[in-house]
Amino acid sequence: MEDFNVYQTPLSSRYASKEMAHLFSPANRFHTWRELWLNLAIAEKQLGLPISDEAIEQMKENLYLDVQQFEIAAVEEKKRRHDVMAHVHTFGQVAPAAAGIIHLGATSCYVTDNADLIFLREALTLVIQKLAVVIQRLSAFASQYRDLPTLGFTHFQPAQLTTVGKRATLWIQELLWDLRNLQRAREDLGFRGVKGTTGTQASFLALFDGDHDKVEELDKLVTSLCGFGYAYPVTSQTYSRKIDIDVLAPLASFGATAHKIATDLRLLANLKEVEEPFESTQIGSSAMAYKRNPMRSERVCSLARHLMVVHQNALMTSSVQWFERTLDDSANRRITLPEAFLTADIVLTTLQNVSEGLVVYPKVIARRISQELPFMATENIIMAIVKKGGDRQEAHEKIRVLSHEAAYQVKQLGLENDLIDRVRADPYFDPIKSQLGELLNPSSFIGRAPEQVDKFLAEWVHPALAIPELQAVLAKGEKAELSV
Secondary structure (H helix, E strand, O other): OHHHHOOOOHHHHHHOOHHHHHHOOHHHHHHHHHHHHHHHHHHHHHOOOOOOHHHHHHHHHOOOOOHHHHHHHHHHHHHHOOHHHHHHHHHHHHOHHHOOOOOOOOOHHHHHHHHHHHHHHHHHHHHHHHHHHHHHHHHHHHHHOOOOEEEEEEOOEEEEEEEHHHHHHHHHHHHHHHHHHHHHHHHHOOEOOOOOOOOOOHHHHHHOOOOHHHHHHHHHHHHHHOOOOOEOOOOOOOOOOHHHHHHHHHHHHHHHHHHHHHHHHHHHHHHOOEEOOOOOOOOOOOOOOOOOOOHHHHHHHHHHHHHHHHHHHHHHHHHOOOOOOOHHHHHHHHHHHHHHHHHHHHHHHHHHHHHOOOEEOHHHHHHHHHHHHHHHOHHHHHHHHHHOOOOHHHHHHHHHHHHHHHHHHHHOOOOOOOHHHHHHHOHHHHHHHHHHHHHOOHHHHOOOHHHHHHHHHHHHHHHHHOOHHHHHHHOOOOOOOOOO
């Protein structure tokens, strides 16, 4: 019952996946701190510092915290007002042989910053893999509807025809750019490493009696033990907060993409052309029982706006770091970094769920086309009558008059577009009446849209998803289920 009396962020309590929520959990954070202390001790021992095998073994055996250790750490933190030192003492209680060497030569940012970089790398991996799944699902949708004509819109006014699949490729292309940017951010991510209180490595130089080579080797060893290819060559007490900008920027950019996709789907739902999945027992409105609200796409838009805004925190935090560091970054980053990834995770899961169940209504689409296509076909009709010996200017005037009469029927009387009936009834167009059906075939108005879909999927999407890491995820074929 206590959980219901305390505020919990809906990002983790209501929406986020178990994997992403666990990644930023206290249990994983403090477990990672212990791994960092272990790796530091292993490297220091390897380079000659007097650290016993027993100390290393006890640290290895106690990398995970139980409830009692969390309680001890809470008491220690309340007493010391320092979370890192609270956990140093808590770790030492279960690994007494290592109590005197845990955190040897290190500053708090050795564990806090290096752990954050580990979390950022793992979180980027989760996001990249989920994004690949969304791209694959939408690609299947684009392929399925590659040649289904649909009315295009510019300014949300009727424009030339496109296809349902071609429209989806516009979404996919932006997602591919997001995938590339996220992969680049992950590849660029380095390790803070072993740098000391102001980044000079002075404490480690003292530990190794002025041996610069051993200090450099210590930095390389710990970096390697933690799975990073390189450490930033210079740091202050922290890694540069500009790194957070570099990581959160592609997340914010993805937020913009997701918002655009979900907005398009919401508009299509209003037109009754395409709908997101709707469960048999789902309720759209407590008052209006007939409603089929696009609530999943609306959720994507809602959270995507938050994702785009969170990036601003990283920009402002980086800009106000004084000299070797200030602590005004700490509380902000505790919120900003997890929230950015939790939000991206939720948006991706929701987008996947939507893309796996999109419902297309071809007859509704065809009806809307039939309302607009006669006007679009007028140029073709004029050209056809000229080919039969007619006068272009005379044909143009005939079509102009008939078009305005048909527009009056549609706009003023609310009737169907009867332009083609008027053309058929006018003896002037007798020479081409047998061609009208062909001239009004929607497929003749979609240009190269189907071929563009095929070429885009083959030359851009498939290669982007072909890397082994993504293929392993896609092969699972897991569906996205939403908790609410």
